[in-house]
Amino acid sequence: MAVTGKPRRWWTTPNGRIVRLALVLAALAVVLFAVVPFLLTASRSGSSGREQEMADVRSSVITLVAAVGGVLTLLSAVQSYALSQVASLSGRFQDAAKMMAESDAMARLGGIEAMAQLADEWPAERQRCIDMLCAHVRHAVADDAEGPKPVDHHEDTRRRVLDLIRASVADKARPSWQGHHFDLRGTCLHTFDLSHLKVSSVTFDFRGSTFVHSKDGEKQVDLTGSTLLDVELRFDEVTFERGAKLAFDDVHLRASTVRFAEATLENADASFAGATLEGGSVSFEGAKIGDGSVTFRGATIGGDLTFANTTLDRYRGEGLIDFDDTSIRTVVSFDGAEVTRAVTFRGADLRGADGQPGGLSVHTQQPPSPRFDLAGAQVEGAILICAVPDKPIEFDLSAAVGDPVLRTPTADGARSGGNR
Secondary structure, three states: OOOOOOOOOHHHOHHHHHHHHHHHHHHHHHHHHHHHHHHHOOOOOOHHHHHHHHHHHHHHHHHHHHHHHHHHHHHHHHHHHHHHHHHHHHHHHHHHHHHHOOOOHHHHHHHHHHHHHHHHHOHHHHHHHHHHHHHHHHHOEEEOOOOOOEEEOOHHHHHHHHHHHHHHHEOOOOOOOOOOEEEOOOOEEOOEEOOOOEEEOOEEEOOOOEEOOOOOOOOOEEOOOOEEEOOEEEOOOOEEOOOOEEEOOOOEEEOOEEEOOOOEEOOEEEEOOOOEEEEEEEEOOOOEEOOEEEEOOOOEEEEEEEOOOOEEOOOOOOOEEEOOOOEEOOEEEOOOOEEOOEEEOOOOEOOOEOOEOOEEEEEOOOOOOOOEEOOOOEOOOOEEEEEOOOOOOOOEOOOOEOOOEEEEEOOOOOEEEEEO
8 A cells, every 4th residue: 555645735846935935026026116105105295296206215116126136146246256266276275285295396396386375375274285385394204214214305395395484484474374383293304494584473393303414504493583472483302413503593582482392402502692582481391412512692581491301411521501691580490400511601690680580490319510600690689599409509609799599499398598
């Protein structure tokens, strides 16, 4: 026995919907061209004058309906254009991504240029385009089956991506890629250069990467003379190979963060000479620093600076940690650090500024050797937290100027002590 469904009512059929739409439009026409004119001219006396006024109202209604129809048509055209633009940009994105994956170097370069151009033209998906460019840098390096070191198969295109990033994050770039995140984790790089630029509100993430020193005079990280505002540079767990150069000379860090947490610097030289740290932080926490040097000579430190739990080894006696002639307006931490090399603050000014004293904190399990050298340093009112369990660390204050406040942690964690 056949089962039949409930019969459809005629007004739910396609023809019924057309009839309903026609009835609605007819009712609307009656309202606009009969009821509205009648109501608007109800106070008019005289049949001939009222008829003329109703005709004028109908003309106005027709004009209004035409205007509304024109606006709706324009909005529809704009929406259609926007959808077609999105479709076009999406197509260009796919084409550029395919070119970037080509084996031919010229095709890859063409894809990179196309993706960068798309990032400029497509603000809504700019981060997506940037992610593709960064992914190319990360994936351009593959493991060499015949050796332990990574091999750079696409150095030309990788360098081009980095050049485009440099040009596009500068304050003067129009359009600008500021306000975005650059994920360069786990890659192998020869150099990263933002020297002499003003950059704001970006994050560069190099965590787990390797910086290779390939030729003399090349700087693996170069921010010389740059101004960074609300910028985050993450070099956590990065390996800087022997001979690497990190140049932050005369950099101005404003509310910015530079992290070298758990990084490895083998015979690498990191220079912050003449740098200004205004808020924000620089952290070498947990880093392993071999031969070479870390210098803040002539810098102004007004933000957090820490070498906590850092290993400062002196493998061949060549290493140097240098704060000579530095203005220190906060407490620099060496808490938990293993210090076996010279740490000098000769001629430094640890008196602080704006009522906030500067100072050093060296709370370690083993006393550093040699001692921290403050010869000629201005230490009046500076806070020196210097303690090892049951054996206070002695700073070399023989030629320092002024009386610092010496403090040692007590068993309950409170600070105690007084002037020297």
